[in-house]
Structures are given as structure tokens and as C-alpha cells.
Amino acid sequence: MNKIEIKHITVNYADKGSLFTALEDVTFSVGAGEFVSIIGSSGCGKSTLLSILEGINTPSKGTILIDGKPIEGTGTDRGVVFQQYSLFPWMSARNNVAFGIKQAKKGISRAERMKISDEFLDKVGLKSFKNKYPSQLSGGMQQRVAIARALAMDTEILLMDEPFGAIDAKNRTVLQELLLKLWEGDGVQDKKTVVFVTHDIDEAILLSDRIVMMSASPGKVYKEITVPFKRPRNRAELVQTREYGLFRNELISLFYGDIINKIGGEEVVL
């Protein structure tokens, strides 16, 4: 059974009297334990779609089902990592994670929360930074804490909205590999279902089982592509293979092909 079913989602905004359609009839589903990336140029509504999944936005039409039940608002069955500011700056790294755990698992003791918090901060390599405040951490470290919190909450679904979008290229690679390692994990049995929004093609290929490509104005599903590479993946090995190059080229031509179609398919100066 599909874990998440997105059915005919349409979002309209009234903008200065005229109706603006951000998303039009978006339909796709995500299987249990599947890692799906939503990719598209800026303005295609991918973040709007994710905010509906998160429950902080409501669609004009359509429904989203999780385990067959329509979602109503936010819920602790979904862990969320934003691009920035997921953390509360007035809580230390440790308390940020512990606060998430407290919300997800009611009635858990303080000592237990702290123990789990420390364990997950250790997993993301921030054991010695646990008492620092977010303002004392770099952007990359803050995202590690946000990931640690989302994982420590132990939700079945993980929603990530361009989590590495504001990180420099070098650290982004490190974080992608960390996420890959944590998600693939040891027990392949109960992997988390992940919906991951990005505009980075390489990131999408490396991480996901399937890629949902969206086109802009109005935001629609343009193409769904299954990523054919076996897991566990290793970036260094993967990028050297011929298949990777071919697959990447295919995606890029689809991606830019969409843009060319939009502009008129004639002269495109990049």
C-alpha cells in the first residue's frame, strides 16, 4: 500500500484581484520506505506542495492521504526539516532535539529524552557541540541538528524542504552522504518514507528511489522517473559510472527541455 497519496492537489492564490494558480492537479504517490525527491525550477510550487504535506498550508482542491486517511493539519507522524530556521535559537542543540522528542512521544521522561537526544547528536557528529546554541553553530551544523531532531522523533515520514539549499557546496556533499548513510542504515526493513524537495539534480539522483519532476506556472507533475541505481550507494563510485552520466544527461535534457518548451522551444541563451 502507498504510504502517501497525493490526489488532485490544486492551490489558487488571489493576488491583487486576479487568481494565480500555484499548483494544478498534482497527483502522485509515495510508497512506504521510499525516498522520493521533488525537483523543479524555482516557482514551480514544490515547496508549496511540501507545506501542504506538512499540514501548515491547505489546498484549494484535492486531498492527501497518509495510510489511507486524509491529513488534517500538522501531525507528529511527520518529521520536518526546513531549509533554514527549523531550530529554536533559544534552545541549545540538545534541547532542540529533546523538545522534538517530547512533542513526538508524549509522556517520555526528561532523562530519557536527553539520552535519545545525545545519541542522535552523536550520530550526526555533533556530540561535543550539544550545549551550543544555534547562533554558535555554522549553517551546516544547524542542519545536522535539525536532521538529528527529525530522526530522533522517529516518525514514519520525513519531509525535507531543500534542507541543504543554503549550505556551501563542500558541506552539502558531506551532509548528503550523512543523510544517505543514516537513511539506508543497517536495518533495511523499516526505512523511513522520505519526501525531499530540491533543485539540485545530482542530489536527487544520489539520494532518491524516484524523482518527481515538476514544471512551473502552473506547477504540475511533469515526469516521474525511477532512479535505477542499487543501494547502498557510494557517491565516489557512482558518479564515475557510465550509467550515471547517461542518466544525469537524460534528466538534464528533460529538465531544460521543459524550460525550452515553456519559453517557446526556439532560441535559449543559457
Place this chain on the structure above:
Amino acid sequence: MKYKDRKFTRILNITNILYILLWLVQLMPDNTVEDQGKFTVYTVVFMSALEAVFIIISLFGYKKQLYNTAKSIISTVFTALLLWILATAKFNILNESMFPSPELVLQQLAEDHSRLINDALSSLQTLAKGYLTAVVSGIILGSLAGMSKKLCDSIAYITSFLKLIPPIVYIPYAIACLPYYSMVSTFVIFVASFWPVFSCTFSGVSNVDKQYIDSANVLNVNVISRIWNVILPASLSEIFIGCNQGLAYSFILLTSAEMIGGSSGIGYYIKYYSDFGDFKRIIVGILVIGVIISILTFLINKLEKYLLRWKAK
């Protein structure tokens, strides 16, 4: 070499030089009637006590910041004291009866100390009642108003009108309505400090970054936890601006109220002796108020620094 330099400046610095100058000034002949032929016990004790504090800090204080603060505060006090002594007792530039020398003022302070402590405690008690009520109610009502979107605009207009009215104009009204004068002071302090706390909390809460609200929402935070763990911390620095402003206003109002009709407190002390033209006691009162305000401001700043320690420096 560097260490030696430091040792050198620990002995030969502005504070110690001023201390020696203060001693030398004591040797000059007095020029006023009241000061003549008097050994300046109180001045010497006072300046030596400050110097002792300074020496202890420079010997045992390991924090550079503490040493620097002590140095600048004590050297400023010494400079003021020096100029004061020269202008009064030594050269008698100012009117002798209106501007007594520090020795006479300090002597008065020592004589009146038990009374001053009572007056100061009475002032602080009034202040605590009015100010703390204002802070607590200002924060609670300000947060509630800031969180309700419908009320936002109308409250903003009403607040900006009401907070412009100088609270002192409520005194006649309060005197007419309230049974005891002490309640009048408390009430006026409450009004004076309520508006800044309320309006700063209100603006802080209504402007909390949407990102934090979203973050709280996706974590399914309940209303109480959302207020306590998200909204209040996010608007804390604005709330502190209001509290600081409120404290400043409440002092102005406290002393005014005591001077208008009180029967205790430092404001009353000043008012009472100004009727007799006792300028020594007026200066004593002014100094005591200054010291109390400084200590309270210092404490509230410490609290602010502690509660906002998570902010980027």
C-alpha cells in the same frame, strides 16, 4: 616584557593617581566656615574604601572586564569627588549653603543612615508592587493581544494614544479614588510602566518570525507550550526594551508621587528637607536615589544578558 608592562600599569594607573591626588587635596586649607578645622574622616573613609575595592579587584580579579569596569567607575567617582571638594571646601566657588562639601554630605549620610534605609525600603516596596504588577500584567495582556489577529490594529491605535499620556496626570484622579496615598504611588507607577511593557510585548509577539511559528506547528506544539517555549522567547528582547523603559518611567513617577503627597520614601525625604532648605540632606537623597537606580538597572541588565544568552554576539 608584556607581563611587566601589565604589572606596571596595575600600580601606576589613573585610579591610583586620582587617589593620591585626593589625599594631597586634603592637605589644602579649607575656605568655608563649616569645613574649617575639621578632619575629613568621612571623605577619607569613603575614598579609601573604594580604593581598597579597586586594589582587591586588580590583585585577585582574573577577569579583565571586571578590572576595566572597576577602574572606569572608580576613577569617575574619584574625579567627581575631587572636583566637588575643590569647588566647595577648598576654593568656595559655589554658594556655600546650597552646595555643601562632600565631607558634610557624607557625614549627613552616615547620621541619617537608618532613616534612609527605611525610606529606601519603603520606596522599593512601592516600586516593586507597581512595577512587578505592570510587568506581569503587561506581558500577559500584551501576548494575548499580540496573538489575536483581529484585535491587532485597533489595539495598536489605542495603545499608541494611551501611552503618550504622561501618567503623572492621573495623580489627582488616583488621590480622589484610592483610600491610601501609598496606593496612589503604586497605581501611578503601575500605569507608567504598564504601557511600555504592554506595547513592546504586543509588538514583539505580533511580529514573531513566521518560520518559528511554522516550526512549532509542524512539531504539533500545544497552545501553552507554544506561548512559553516559542512566542515568549522569540519576543523576549523586545519585552526587555519595554521593561527597561518602564523601570525608568516608574522611578520618575515614584519620586514625583512621593514628593507630591507621600509620607515616606526617598522622594518624601528630599521634599521634607527642601522645605527647610537643608541642602546637605537634599544631596544625600539625590545620591541615594542615583545609587538605587544604578543597582536596579545593573541587575535588570544582568538578567537580560542571562535570558538572552542564546543571541549571537
